[in-house]
Amino acid sequence: MSENDTLINMSYKGEMQFVAENSTGCNISLEPPAFMGGSGKAPNPIDYLVTALGGCIGFKTIMDISGKGFKLDSFSMKINGTKSKSPSRLFDKLHLIVTLSGDVDDLTVAETIENAVMHTCPIAAMFRETMEITWEHNIIE
Numbered sequence: 001m002s003e004n005d006t007l008i009n010m011s012y013k014g015e016m017q018f019v020a021e022n023s024t025g026c027n028i029s030l031e032p033p034a035f036m037g038g039s040g041k042a043p044n045p046i047d048y049l050v051t052a053l054g055g056c057i058g059f060k061t062i063m064d065i066s067g068k069g070f071k072l073d074s075f076s077m078k079i080n081g082t083k084s085k086s087p088s089r090l091f092d093k094l095h096l097i098v099t100l101s102g103d104v105d106d107l108t109v110a111e112t113i114e115n116a117v118m119h120t121c122p123i124a125a126m127f128r129e130t131m132e133i134t135w136e137h138n139i140i141e
Helices: 045-067 106-120 122-128
Strands: 008-014 017-022 027-030 071-083 091-103 132-140
Touching (some): 027 045, 045 071, 045 091, 045 106, 045 122, 091 106, 106 132, 122 132
C-alpha cells in the first residue's frame, strides 16, 4: 500500500449521516452523537474508535491463544471508560473486561491479553499515548 492509496471514501447522506466505504467495498454508517445532532440510530466516530480497539485486541488475543494450541468456545469483551475533562483527550482511562471459555489456562490468557495491549495491537499503541488501558479476564466453565 502506498501513501496515496485511498483507505476510506466518505459520503454525506444528509441529516448528519455519513457512509464510509473501505477499499474492499464494505460500508459503515456513522453520525455524530445525539447531543451534536445525530439521531442515535448509528454509531458515532468515538464508538468506532473504541470498537477498533476491542476488535484489534480481540483478534490478536484469539489468534495468539489458538496459535498456542488452545481452543476457545466463547470470547466477549466489555470496554469501560473514564471520560477526560480535558477537551484534547477523549478518555483518561479505558478498562477491558475479557470473558472467555474453552480449553485454556489462566496464565496463557493473561499473557496473550497483555501482549496484545502492550505490543501487538497498533490501535492500543495509539490509545496508550493519551490514556491508561487496564484489563482483567474471567475464564468461565
